Amino acid sequence: xKIMVVEHHPEWKEAYLxxxxxxxxxxxxxLVNSFHIGSTSVPGLKAKPIIDILLVVCDINALDxxxxxxxxxxxxxxxxxxxxxxxxxxxxxxxxTHHIHAFQYDHIQEIERHLxxxxxxxxxxxxxxxxxxxxxxxxxxxxxxxxxxxxxxxDFVKKVEKQALIWHWTHR
Numbered sequence: 001x002k003i004m005v006v007e008h009h010p011e012w013k014e015a016y017l018x019x020x021x022x023x024x025x026x027x028x029x030x031l032v033n034s035f036h037i038g039s040t041s042v043p044g045l046k047a048k049p050i051i052d053i054l055l056v057v058c059d060i061n062a063l064d065x066x067x068x069x070x071x072x073x074x075x076x077x078x079x080x081x082x083x084x085x086x087x088x089x090x091x092x093x094x095x096x097t098h099h100i101h102a103f104q105y106d107h108i109q110e111i112e113r114h115l116x117x118x119x120x121x122x123x124x125x126x127x128x129x130x131x132x133x134x135x136x137x138x139x140x141x142x143x144x145x146x147x148x149x150x151x152x153x154x155d156f157v158k159k160v161e162k163q164a165l166i167w168h169w170t171h172r
Contacts, residue, residue, distance in 0.1 A: 046132030120164030
């Protein structure tokens with residue numbers, strides 16, 4: 001999969017909302033809430049054009065019985081995919097368009113981490129700009145190496161994530 005970072009596209013919000021409606025039609029009462037997360041959810045932030053979706057569900061294990069419906073929506077069902085207590089889905093094959101990260105309602109640490117990071121970048125455009133530039137540089141340096149691209153972001157993300165969580169708890 002070629003890594004490509006592009007300027008922010010306002011239509012990413014609509015793409016999220018369309019997918020959210022489709023997911024709501026599948027999960028009904030199992031879905032507690034859905035959030036647009038990741039770089040495409042931050043206005044002005046350069047991003048890989050992949051919509052990240054965070055689902056909060058009543059029972060994470062119950063989500064497994066919806067695999068066929070997610071496959072009908074075009075998703076690949078990936079299970080926990082390295083994060084205990086998560087269900088991960090991806091759409092688009094090598095031209096990935098969407099990722100879903102689903103957690104049970106009481107998996108607070110992962111849920112808050114994603115939302116705090118998004119909100120912090122939305123409220124700190126200078127940090128979002130710095131993050132976008134880093135991602136752009138890494139995509140050019142490692143266009144076909146997702147592991148090196150991700151590793152190159154890791155220190156920045158961890159630093160900002162810490163700032164974001166502290167900011168989150170001081171601005172509630």
